[in-house]
Amino acid sequence: MQTxxxxxxxxxxxxxxxxxxxxxxxxxxxxLFRIVANLVDRVAVEDIVQDVFLTAFSQIHRxxxxxxxxxxxxxxxxxxxxxxxxxxxxxxxxxxxxVIADGPAPDGDxxxxxxxxxxxHALARLDFxxxxxxxxxxxxxxxxxxxxxxxxxxxxxxxxxxxxxxxKLRQALAPYME
Amino acid sequence: MKExxxxxxxxxxxxxxxxxxxxxxxxxxxxxxIATAPENNECPLELVDRQSRxxxxxxxxxxxxxxxxxxxxxxxxxxxxxxxxx
Numbered sequence: 001m002q003t004x005x006x007x008x009x010x011x012x013x014x015x016x017x018x019x020x021x022x023x024x025x026x027x028x029x030x031x032l033f034r035i036v037a038n039l040v041d042r043v044a045v046e047d048i049v050q051d052v053f054l055t056a057f058s059q060i061h062r063x064x065x066x067x068x069x070x071x072x073x074x075x076x077x078x079x080x081x082x083x084x085x086x087x088x089x090x091x092x093x094x095x096x097x098x099v100i101a102d103g104p105a106p107d108g109d110x111x112x113x114x115x116x117x118x119x120x121h122a123l124a125r126l127d128f129x130x131x132x133x134x135x136x137x138x139x140x141x142x143x144x145x146x147x148x149x150x151x152x153x154x155x156x157x158x159x160x161x162x163x164x165x166x167x168k169l170r171q172a173l174a175p176y177m178e
Numbered sequence: 179m180k181e182x183x184x185x186x187x188x189x190x191x192x193x194x195x196x197x198x199x200x201x202x203x204x205x206x207x208x209x210x211x212i213a214t215a216p217e218n219n220e221c222p223l224e225l226v227d228r229q230s231r232x233x234x235x236x237x238x239x240x241x242x243x244x245x246x247x248x249x250x251x252x253x254x255x256x257x258x259x260x261x262x263x264x
Contacts, residue, residue: 018214025206029198037196046199053206054213115185116192139194173183 007065014061021057028071029053031140032078038135039082039128041089048085052078072149075142079132079150086128115176122172126165133158134165 006027012020032052037045055077056063063073123131132151136142142150148158 018210019207021210022203022207025203029202029206030196033196033198034194038193042196045196046202050202050206050209054209057210058213112185112188116189119185119189138190169186170183173185176183176185 004065006070010060010063010065010070013057021053021060024056024070024074025053028074032074034139035075035078035135036082038123038139039079039131040085044085048081049078052081055081068149069146072142072146075136075150083128111176115173118172118175119169122169126168129153130161130165133161134169137162 006024009020009023013024029049032049033045036048036052040048052074056074059077063070123134126134129151133147136147136150137144144155144158144162147153147162148155151158153161
């Protein structure tokens, strides 16, 4: 029987080979930065992702590869940590999210920047679950089934929510359709 | 969506542009090594949260008790006979 190399790494970490965890950090740090940065204020991203890894390490004995993939388990921790961070900052952060073009400013003309601003606003107004679904599907390319696992939602709900999110974003872009 | 508007894909690309700091992996592993070092084994990572929560609750309990005693002290002072006399 073929074993998943990732599960072998996890087994070694569980057996006390702490340094093996570095492979997992290197593999998942970029996607976790992307996911968290699109769910919370970018200023807090590094701390949150670090917390995700520390939590994953301390809880790794609870991870059972027969019950799901490590990736979705890790993303679920990230999603929960991001939600906690948002709750701490409450409404103030929610308002700031509307202008979270706090990454590099988009290149391009005024029209592009305005369209981006509208999309950022539309994203900021989404319900947290919808936002997670959008980030996992559209930015990380996860399948419906994987998203359902992260969000603990039925497959059909994920599909309908994602459809609704895309519709909202489409509406935000409506003025730029001509 | 992709076919409908060129801004959408451009925007998604923009939202994916996040750089992981170079020191990040080393920082995480450093935290883990410190937490798992033999001298710290009495307090593994999962216990840190629990212990800090316990300290917070103890501190809060102490403050509440202090407040209650302070209120009782004020009431006791108000009830003294000389305070009731003109």
